[in-house]
Amino acid sequence: MSETPENATRQDGSEASGTEAQAPGPEPKRAAGRRLALPAILIATAALAAAVWQWYDTRGELRTIKQELAKRLAETDFQSKESRIVAEQVREAVADAQVKLGVLEARIAESQNQQIALEALYQELSRNRDEWAYAEIEQAINIATQQLQLAGNVKAALIALQSADARLQRMDRPQLLALRRAINRDMDRLKALPFVDAIAISTRLDNMIAGVDAFPLAMETRVQPEAEAPAAAEGNAWSRFWREARSEIRQLVRVQQMDKPDVPLLAPSQAFFLRENLKLRLIGARLALLSRDAGSYKADLKAARDWLNRYYDTRNNNVAHAGAVLRNLYEAEVSIQAPDISGTLEAARTLRLARDRAAR
Numbered sequence: 001m002s003e004t005p006e007n008a009t010r011q012d013g014s015e016a017s018g019t020e021a022q023a024p025g026p027e028p029k030r031a032a033g034r035r036l037a038l039p040a041i042l043i044a045t046a047a048l049a050a051a052v053w054q055w056y057d058t059r060g061e062l063r064t065i066k067q068e069l070a071k072r073l074a075e076t077d078f079q080s081k082e083s084r085i086v087a088e089q090v091r092e093a094v095a096d097a098q099v100k101l102g103v104l105e106a107r108i109a110e111s112q113n114q115q116i117a118l119e120a121l122y123q124e125l126s127r128n129r130d131e132w133a134y135a136e137i138e139q140a141i142n143i144a145t146q147q148l149q150l151a152g153n154v155k156a157a158l159i160a161l162q163s164a165d166a167r168l169q170r171m172d173r174p175q176l177l178a179l180r181r182a183i184n185r186d187m188d189r190l191k192a193l194p195f196v197d198a199i200a201i202s203t204r205l206d207n208m209i210a211g212v213d214a215f216p217l218a219m220e221t222r223v224q225p226e227a228e229a230p231a232a233a234e235g236n237a238w239s240r241f242w243r244e245a246r247s248e249i250r251q252l253v254r255v256q257q258m259d260k261p262d263v264p265l266l267a268p269s270q271a272f273f274l275r276e277n278l279k280l281r282l283i284g285a286r287l288a289l290l291s292r293d294a295g296s297y298k299a300d301l302k303a304a305r306d307w308l309n310r311y312y313d314t315r316n317n318n319v320a321h322a323g324a325v326l327r328n329l330y331e332a333e334v335s336i337q338a339p340d341i342s343g344t345l346e347a348a349r350t351l352r353l354a355r356d357r358a359a360r
Contacts (some may be wrong), residue, residue, distance in 0.1 A: 138348040140164035145345055148338040152292035158190045182344040189339040196334055205286045209279050216313045278307055294335030301330045
C-alpha cells in the first residue's frame with residue numbers, strides 16, 4: 001500500500017526524469033554506511049560475546065554456588081539433627097538433674113532439720129549433764145549403803161564408792177571437795193575392815209555336802225567274826241548236837257566291844273534322814289554365811305560337828321578331815337561390823353537439793 005518515493009517519481013514521468021537527472025548517486029552513501037556499520041557490528045559482536053562469556057561464567061558460578069549451598073544445607077541439616085539429639089539428651093539430663101536436685105534439696109532440708117534437732121538436744125544434754133552426773137554419784141553411794149546394810153558386802157560397797165569418787169574427780173569442781181572427802185574417808189574405813197573370803201568358805205561347804213553320803217556311820221563298823229575250827233567228825237550224838245546249837249546261838253547274838261559305848265543304833269531309814277539332816281545343817285551354814293549371820297552360821301556348824309562325832313566313824317580319814325574342816329570354818333570370823341556411810345549419802349542429797357534451789 002505504501003509507495004516509495006521512487007515509485008511515485010516513476011508514475012509521474014515528467015518529474016521522474018528531471019529528478020533522476022538532478023539527484024546524486026546512492027553508491028557513495030552506501031559505502032559510507034557500510035564503513036560506519038562494521039565497527040558497530042564488531043562492537044555488538046564483542047559485547048554479545050562478552051555477554052555470552054559472562055553468562056556462561058555466571059552460570060558456572062551459579063552452579064558452583066548451588067552445589068556449595070546444597071552441601072552446606074546438607075551439613076546444616078545433619079548438624080541440625082545432631083543438635084536436636086544433643087538438645088534432647090541435654091533436656092533429659094536437665095530433667096534428671098532437676099529431679100536429683102530436688103532430692104538433694106529435700107535431703108539438705110532434712111539434714112538441716114536434723115542438725116537443728118541435734119543442736120537442741122546437745123544444748124539440752126549440756127544443761128542436764130551435771131544433773132545426770134550428780135544422780136549417778138548419788139546412786140553409786142546408795143548402792144554402797146545397801147550392800148553394807150543388807151548383804152554386808154564390803155567389796156561391792158568399796159567398788160561403788162570408788163566409781164563415785166572417779167566421777168567426782170573427772171568433774172573437778174571446788175564445790176564437790178567436801179563430798180569427795182567424805183567418800184574417801186568411807187573408803188579408808190572399808191579398806192581397814194578384815195577380808196572375809198565368803199566364796200572360798202562356801203566352796204568348802206559345798207564339797208563337804210557332796211561327800212556326806214560317803215561318810216561311814218559308827219554303827220556300821222563291825223569286828224570280823226573269828227573263824228571257827230572245823231568240827232571233829234568224831235564224837236557221840238550229844239557232842240555234835242551241842243556244837244551245832246552253840247553255832248546257831250552265836251549267829252543270833254553277837255557281842256562286840258565298842259570304843260564309844262553310847263553309840264546309838266539306827267534303822268536304815270533313820271540313817272538316811274541323819275545324812276539328809278547333816279546336809280541341811282551345812283546348807284543352813286552356807287546361807288547364814290552369805291547373809292552375814294554369824295550366830296546361825298556357828299550354830300549350824302556346831303550341830304554338824306556334834307552329829308559327825310556322835311554318829312559317824314571318826315577313825316575314817318574322810319570323816320576326820322571333815323571334822324577338821326568344820327572346826328576351822330567354825331573358828332573363822334564371817335561377821336564384821338560394817339561402818340555407817342549414810343552421812344556421805346546425806347551429803348550427796350544435800351548437794352543435789354542445793355543445786356535444785358539454785359536452778360530455780
